Amino acid sequence: MTELAYETEHTIIEGHEEHGHHEGLPGTIGHVSPVKSLAAVLGTLLVLTVITVAVAQVNLGRMNVVVAIGIACVKASVVAMWFMHLRYDKRFNFWILIGSLAFVAWMVGYILFDSTMYQHNIREYRETHQIKTAPIPEVEDGHGHE
Amino acid sequence: MSTVAEAENKHEALPARPKELAMHFDNLNQQFTTGKLGMWLFLGQELLFFCGLFTAYAVYRANHQEMFHYAHYFLDWKLGGLNTVVLLCSSLTAAWSVRCAQLEQRKGLIITLALTFLAACAFMVVKYIEYEHKIHIGAVWGSHFGVAEANFPEHLKEAYPNLTAEQLQQMGTGSFFAIYFCMTGLHGLHVLVGMGLYIWLLIRAIRGDFNRKYYGAVDNVALYWHIVDIIWIFLFPLLYLIG
Structure with a gap:
């Protein structure tokens, strides 16, 4: 018994060895791309x-x-x-990512919906204080990005 | 194959621990997967960290589309595109460095780590050119924004010959640049941190620290680098391409 005792039986991460073919040296941890x-x-x-x-x-x-x-x-x-x-x-790492993205979607979505509620106040303020703005381009006029 | 616990039960002499194995882990595989789990938790947090700025972008864009339309003329998509290609290539070399570490190709590992570092340098040089030009013409954040008509980009002048500097300022274009500098600045800061990490990896690779069972640092820094790449994959079209 040598230093091998410090390895587990499954050095290759949980059951994702593809079709028995695995490139790399014996005992490599992880998948070799x-x-x-x-x-x-x-x-x-x-x-x-x-x-x-x-x-x-x-x-x-x-x-x-x-x-x-x-x-x-x-x-x-x-x-x-x-x-x-x-x-x-490991699937768990995938679900950490998905979980994080779910909160990203929640935060962006929720605040986006909320922010549109106050736009008429801003418009009124601009009108009463006569703040000039540049002409608002019509997005359909073909000027887009060029 | 007997385990450490079995050896202890049988009162056999314990084998020498691999020098890379930290005292609080049973074996190298556990050490590797634990480190990786920690890295993914950190990356999940990174996404939420950037999410605040993406929310600011979404809110301003939804409510002030004209601001984004005019402002995007100030960004050069060619430079942004160049940086996209540079970062994508560096992602390849980062992924390749993990492969080299797994296959114990020390020379290949050193080359791929160095290439990733150089790509990060190239990214920052392009970023510097962009920032320098914007600051020079006054396309900066908030109330500091003020670009003279003479400094308008050519294609903005062609599309809107009557647009004045005053109109552009009152429209709140400075807010766009506040968002632009915060988003690309925070991203650039991550690139700088990544450069430091790749120097650290290079030193360790040259020293010969890594092998097929111990390369968690190479793998986890590569994961970090890919997330930095993914953030840029979103920043490029949102800031440079769509008006």
Whole structure:
């Protein structure tokens, strides 16, 4: 009995060995990502970056925000699942992330709804004090982002 | 394979503990997964930390769309896009450094750690160029905002030839730049911290601290670095691309 006694029976993290194939040295802790899959992830992220820049040049009105956030969410998921190994990790770490995101959505959503309640007070204040503003652009007039 | 507890029960001599194993853990696997759990809890907290600023962004955008429309002309999407590519590439080298540590490729580990550090430097250089220009023309936070018409970006002049500096200021464009500098500034601060961490890892990698069972530091710093990347993945389109 040597220093092996300080290893557990399961040095590879809980049952995510893929199809019996596991690259790496015997007894390695964690999942070893093949270079091919790392490169594929970077490729996907770069393609999505080009798409998000291209789509922003087209004026979709309010949909521009939705599309931009949608593509960013896909990119973030790709980073989390592959670069951050969540796909091969303990499920608990995944649920920490989801739990945190749930509170993010709650906070942004709740405060957003609340903030729109007071806009008429601000408008009234601006009108009574005759505060000049720049002309508010019509988002549909084709000026968008260029 | 017998465990430490079994050895103790049988009153056998205990084997030598691996030098990397801290006294409060039973084995290296437990040490690794515990460290990683702690890192994920920290990252969950990081998201909530940034969430406050994203909320400010959402509230201002929902209520003052015109402010964002005019202000986004001041941001150069080419520089923002360059920084996006730099950060994505550094995420690859960070993920690759974990692979090198797992495979005990010491040379590869040193190279990937150094590349990640250099990409972080490149990011900060581009950030400096952007900040320097904005501060120079007066596109800064809150009531300090004041950009002369002569310094308007060309495509803003083309789109709105009649727009005056006064109008732009009264519209509250300074609030946009307060949000811009807070969000990118806090993110930049994270990049600086990441640079420090990568220097620390480089020193340890050169010293030969890491092996297939002990590379938690490399893995956890890479996780941190990926979260910094993910934050930027959202900042880039929200600030630079959509008006």
